[in-house]
Amino acid sequence: IGHPQAVPALTAALGDTEASVRGSAANALGRIGDPRALDALTAALAEDTDSRARGSTAEALGRIGHPRAVPALAAALTGDPDSYARTSAANALGRIGDPGALEALSVALATDDDTHTRGAAANALGRVNAPGALAPLIDALLHDRDDKVRGSAANAFGHLGDTAAAEVLRATIGNPEETYLTRRAAVASLTHLDTGDEEWITKVADRLKFTARDRHGHALRGAIVDLVARREITPRTKDWLVGVIRGDKDPWNRTTALEGLARAGQADVDLIKFIIAPERPRPDRRPRDSDSGVLGVAAAAVVRAAADRPAYTDSLLPSVVRLLVQKDTHWATVIPPLTQLRLLPLDVADRVFAGIVRLMGGKAPENPHLEAALTAERESLAERRRVRDDVESFSRHPEAVLAGFREQRKSRFEVTAPISGDEYHVALLTAVPVETRALLAVLAERGTATTEVQLDGRYYDVFELVSADRPPVRVVTTQATDQGGQSAAAVTRDLLSAFRPDLVFLVGVCGGFAEHGVSPGDVLLAREVFDYGPEKVRPEGGGLRPQVYRTDEQVLRLATRLDTQGRLDASLAGHELLVKDFASGEKVIAWRDSALRARLLEQSADIGGVETEAHGVLHAIWETFKAKGFVGGAMLKCVSDLGDEEMAVDKKARQTEAARRAARVALDVAAAFRRADA
Structure with a gap:
């Protein structure tokens, strides 16, 4: 129920003889979030004989989020004999985010013998966001013996937002001896830091050697593609992203690269044609790219550009329509370009939609998804026109419109079928x-x-x-x-x-x-x-x-x-x-x-x-x-x-x-x- 009226009974239950009852009471107090429970919870954290109950108590203090709980949690983190309770204390300190936890978290990250506790301490240091958090995280990233802890440390830099961490992140990403899991976490953090040009990282991606079944290696390359696609597109990174689109075997990487170029308005005409309607045979001998995102993003980019680059859209629209009408084009490719019409100014959307219909030549499409999608967009455009006309009419004759609305409303919301007086179950x-x-x-x-x-x-x-x-x-x-x-x-x-x-x-x-x-x-x-x-x-x-x-x-x-x-x-x-x-x-x-x-x-x-x-x-x-x-x-x-x-x-x-x-x-x-x- 979550009502504060329960706090006295729940704090009393922290002294129950059954550990499961004490743990449940702590969980409930944490969800209620009333600071009145702080004293009872901090006492239970220090005195309870059951490690699971102490862990629940620590989590409850983290949920309440009051800085007054920091000393008790810090003591549990560095002194509790059970790793579960210590890990829960570290997570709670991260939830609270008070700089007073910096020393205890740093000590736990450097000295605790449990990997989960060290990982939780690293995550918490990222959320504490105190000036002294950077040094212990760098030390953990460089020297901890467990790759998951190193990954947690790398991930924490993204929360800190301190560009001073960029150099160690670059070294980690480029280190072939480091695990893919840790390197991927470093890439994710670098995505959140404004460090300027990242052309160097493309060479790291191209040097990756992983097997077809190595999902962590594939994920690392995907994270790098995403980072490059989100940064400012330079001539060199554009060439690299184009290379990903033309040659990477992973459709998600190709999709991510294309989204980046499309956002920057640098998805050139020849690249779009290579994806959806190649004029020369592709190296993979396929007639077009994959329905797993790539084709839909390419077609959507063509339609989305209609407001700012009408000539670009006009030159590629015939290729897009040929793609959409084909029988084997998946619905995941058909829908994205048509829904882009809703983001365009109405006159532009009307012009592009008319162009699509004209290029279809009055023929019923072979694609089973296209007719329904066209009907939906036709209705959307009609509704937008109606709203526009209503707004214009209201601006010209406000009183007449309001009077008409009042008259309409008299019969608009009546019951059109009787409701029985019997109960509904x-x-x-x-x-x-x-x-x-x-x-x-x-x-x-x-x-x-x-x-x-x-x-x-x-x-x-x-x-x-x-x-x-x-x-x-x-x-x-x-x-x-x-x-x-x-x-x-x-x-x-x-x-x-x-x-x-x-x-x-x-x-x-x-x-x-x-x-x-x-x-x-x-x-x-x-x-x-x-x-x-x-x-x-x-x-x-x-x-x-x-x-x-x-x-x-x-x-x-x-x-x-x-x-x-x-x-x-x-x-x-x-x-x-x-x-x-x-x-x-x-x-x-x-x-x-x-x-x-x-x-x-x-x-x-x-x-x-x-x-x-x-x-x-x-x-x-x-x-x-x-x-x-x-x-x-x-x-x-x-x-x-x-x-x-x-x-x-x-x-x-x-x-x-x-x-x-x-x-x-x-x-x-x-x-x-x-x-x-x-």
């Missing part, structure tokens, strides 16, 4: 069109009829789930206006106000964490939802302060029972139903090595998935519960991807399949749900 909520289409398709395949209801400007569908041995379950469903927590919270409040359901059930697709035993196609039922949006922002960067929401216990028990009895087997189609914690926030994770992804995995040992709406839904329910009475919230989503770079491959097909599986299982659970026995 379940509200099924979706966030994106693929989830809504999947739910309606599953209802159709099961022969369940729906009735459309329009109320206060929102559209709902209502229906009944009938089973032989139970009264019907009345269900209402709708889709949030936009993706994300704010829109989900708004529609949840409207659902609760208009239909008063016993349960709001969020259904759809999500990303999964393979590290915690999750595979694509698994159906995840949320136990707890961590809102990873709240941060404590400091000069050196933000720190997560997640709000935690518990989902409906009855739904957890019901779904587990149905699964145990085999009543969900047909809907699961060979996949598993897993009860897991979830991370929910506005930031979308599409990179396996992102810092945010790593931090989310640390929030719970059983966190299974990540998505963008549940925190909004559950917060709206939480507020309603306080004011009006009991209503439950639950979330069931099917894993369509693992939140990494491969999520764009066959994304639409994966999401459609996952959304249908989630809809089938959710309807099975909803059909068996009643808050009380009838």
